[in-house]
Amino acid sequence: MTLPTFTEHALPYCVFSRGADSPRVGAGLGTYIVDLHRTFGDPIFAGPSLNAFMSRGPRAWQRTRERLLGSVRGGQIGELVPIAEATLHLPFEVADFADFYSSLEHATNAARVLRPGDPQVHRNWREMPVGYHGRAGTVVVSGTPVQRPRGQLAPGHARPELAPTRRLDFEAEIGFVVGVGSALGQPVPAGAFTQHVFGVVLLIDWSARDIQAFESRPLGPFLGKSFATTISPWVIPLAALEQSRVPPPAQDPEPLSYLRESLPWGLDIDLALSINGQVISRPRFATMYWTGAQQLAHLTVNGAALRTGDLYGSGTVSSFRHDEMGSLLEMTTGGRDPITLPDGQTRSYLADGDTVTLSGSAPGPDGSRIEFGSASGQVTGPAG
């Protein structure tokens, strides 16, 4: 796999270890990791997760970033570990995981596949970022194998059988990572996005379409999604994405006031999806209908509290163009029209042994690019 190269404008955070060292917090620079504990001496960087640092809040995040940038520019970084020699760990302890569904193109494509007689996006879709809760305990870091799950499959009207999924899919998403919690009963306005959200990760929402199809009525996805969600080891701080901000597509009808943003948080992130190293799609995050700030406002409008480590997914990033779609469900029209990979192989859904990789980048200052690294997982056969 190609290793990322991080400019001084990116400085994404990670949790890494080398050899017998215990995992600790680092920042990506070039093809190296800055050991933040050894560089700054702050014990908050000595632990195996970003949670304690993230909970300090935006002024501490900014001070650390400025100090790091100063050290980099002053040539004062003494402790650099090559990324190639490091093990990258899950960068934070996931508190709650919620997942949205905020690409109009994805929702429309999915409706066409799943409800061909009535391919309408539901009435609530344009009024709110529709979402649901997923399983926090099965969020794994890039590189973790993804075992093909078993579940109840019931094609047609037969009784179900317990079998390995035959429709293993992925969804290309961005994940938002909450640093600062909120009090129960206190909605967080969209304008407080940067007071709570620390940064973003790449996120692969693995999906077993046949398990999901049979189980989802009336309570939504459950085991069809809960077996694994892969995130990138790098958390890109929001501060690195100022130049990536763009207005989202026009929202019609105008959203209710709690969902309005004065300075919208659309993000011009270019994603690339590959199977076995062959790029199959380049979804564009700038097309997302609802922004991360709107999702945060919606998630808390009922008074639900946030905690450090909460993660919420954007929903599949997709398009009406084949080469920008974010899932095989869409690219293959529910498995009916297999895609052909550059090497000539075809896929309706994923095969055992397939490696799916999601990578991303966004505009940075002075024409630079903010690299996100990648999130990747190889499909293994079902449990024996």
Next chain:
Amino acid sequence: MTLPTFTEHALPYCVFSRGADSPRVGAGLGTYIVDLHRTFGDPIFAGPSLNAFMSRGPRAWQRTRERLLGSVRGGQIGELVPIAEATLHLPFEVADFADFYSSLEHATNAARVLRPGDPQVHRNWREMPVGYHGRAGTVVVSGTPVQRPRGQLAPGHARPELAPTRRLDFEAEIGFVVGVGSALGQPVPAGAFTQHVFGVVLLIDWSARDIQAFESRPLGPFLGKSFATTISPWVIPLAALEQSRVPPPAQDPEPLSYLRESLPWGLDIDLALSINGQVISRPRFATMYWTGAQQLAHLTVNGAALRTGDLYGSGTVSSFRHDEMGSLLEMTTGGRDPITLPDGQTRSYLADGDTVTLSGSAPGPDGSRIEFGSASGQVTGPAG
């Protein structure tokens, strides 16, 4: 509120504090709490949650229970704190929260209210314990006020408005608490229930029916449920429920093999629901179609890992009899037929100021009863 009285057969666990003392682990006995750290000297009981103790596993749970019982019978309990003088805290850190839907009567009643033209339980219902993930971060201990949530309400075909829910409801449930985790990719068989599940709590699944109605298509409940879930402060160990075990109702069709139990874990728990101290219903847990062991097997059949502190709700315990139903949705036929409380007041849904209390008990040895204590919450007005 009436305080519980725990026999030596119950010995439920809690996390308590008194005065300026820091929260620590205790066990209920009579109308007292045994301070387990001071009694046994084991530092695992000195912390503010049961998680570390629960992670030790069933042999450690049994040894502690036997030692405690021995001390009780030998009159060697030195440190007793009156329950009336203690503050009871959330007894464990909730990892993931899932919620099932496993009463056939509830599912049938709900279908009648929500889909009057087609009041059928979906085809998947008799094949699996249908469930979804909820918000772990808003699971609160009994006594925590429940603020009436705001959300998008869209009666009829009008555009939604953001307003406090007008249909605030509760669901009476039992929650199962996972002590011992499992590895990713390794399903936990129904027969391993007692190797993983530590005990049970009473659980109130607060539900805003109007928010839920508009948001739920196609991904299921989200903000209509995520604002609060109340659990009892007492975790009743499974070991206290051996005499409470009963076969569940006959399951037709016969479930797939991973859902079969050789010794089923139906539980003869009698619940009582009250509003403002007036009992309105007595749901019977013995009527539940799917057992906690079957729910555990289903939750993990796709390889999803368990973690210490995972909590899963049974789903609403209900009945076709009015005086055994588990939610106002059912008792009032979706708000159309208000109930009259013993004091003459009527309710379609909950009013601000209402206190909902769920209590429970089950058969113990020698004709005794295992008391569960109670889970309770008072509804407060929406955020100002």
